[in-house]
Amino acid sequence: MTTNAAPFATELTLALGCRDPIISAGMGGPARAELAAAVSKAGGFGLLGMVREPPELIEREIAAVRAVTDRPFGVNLIPSATESGLFAAELDACLAARVPALCFFWDVVPEAIRRAKDAGAIVLYQVGSVEDALAAAKAGADVIIAQGIEAGGHVRGRTGILTLLPEVVRHVRVPVVASGGFATGGGLIAALALGASGIHCGTLFLATHESFAHAYHKQRILDAKAGDTVYTDLFAINWPPHSPVRVLANCVTQEAAEHWFGNHPDTLPREVIAHDDGRPIYKFSTDSPLRSTVGDHEKMALFAGESAALVNTGTSAAEVIERLVGEALEASNRLRLAMQPAWGHRHHGSATSNC
Ligand SMILES: Cc1cc2nc3c(=O)[nH]c(=O)nc-3n(C[C@H](O)[C@H](O)[C@H](O)COP(=O)(O)O)c2cc1C
Secondary structure: OOOOOOOOOHHHHHHHHOOOEEEEEOOOOOOOOHHHHHHHOOEEEEEEEOOOOHHHHHHHHHHHHHOOOOOEEEEEEEHHHHOOHHHHHHHHHHHHOOOOOEEEEEOOHHHHHHHHOOOOOOOEEEEHHHHHHHHHOOOOEEEEEEOOOOOEOOOOOOOHHHHHHHHHHHOOOOEEEEEEOOOOOHHHHHHHOOOOEEEEOHHHOOOOOOOOOOOHHHHHHHHHHOOEEEOOOOOOOOOOOOOOEEEEEEEEHHHHHHOOOOOOOOOOOOOOOEEEEOEEEEEEEOEEEEEEEEOHHHHHEEEOOOOOOOOOOOOOOOHHHHHHHHHHHHHHHHHHHHHHHHHHHHHHHHHHHOO
């Protein structure tokens, strides 16, 4: 029997130069070199989450990925959530280091795409609507990541991925990747069936050994059940207003009860609840607890997607990729088996028909 070394090769794996169509999200904070390198080394495509990080840190993290693997990887930046001077410096650092790919999120900023493309990088753009997908593709993005409302962290999508994904696939010619709610191999097969070329997972990788998230955040994800997340704009400090997030319900969301929407970063009180490398962390800020964070972790933004319900064991990133591919193979075999009787029946029917 021959084994297929890349059973799910797609347009995406071809474009990115990876084996498996699985991207680990560039989560600002948790997705540092240890995680991105482990994912790329295991056959997926790792993204560094570098939103609002100083260029020196970005240079160090890029070098740290390269010290572990020579497989391709990318860097995630968020133009509209970053002061313009810092964003330009971040992008300069990435392009000077010749990162293979850049992944952008939130408002579509054609200039960012143009600069990255001119420097020879592959551009992925995570969007939440057909309009933004069209704008990103028109500006030259090579891959569109469609984010559904199920997603963890900042949520640009306003509708479920089951409807958004095929809609985006119908409208753009470039490979489309499904984001939000994916944490199993069956999910990968479902995404491929809907026209995606791969999946993009955040919560799943946040819980791995290599992520830089604090152990408290990881454990809360492992313990979470369906329905434990809250969609809200309560964690607003540090971001433009009206930017919804999905988090695990915690004492802050419980306290806010009926006020999950309509919050504004400028009017929320400034109360220091933790520190990270000496930097104060405010209640209602978008900071999530990291390995380096000391303080009241429960009061912080415990970002998680609905997929948290499917993440029950803390493993390495390589084990996650291996499990997803194994489950996806099983799921595709189940589909084949499920279809056989129907095919046999239909063929039999047509052979005996007089029509
Ligand atoms: C902790 C956390 C932090 C995130 N930070 C970012 C970020 O900095 N940039 C970004 O493009 N997306 C970010 N996201 C969103 C992801 O890109 C992705 O849309 C989401 O994780 C998909 O849903 P899932 O968590 O169910 O896999 C973050 C998600 C999480 C869970």
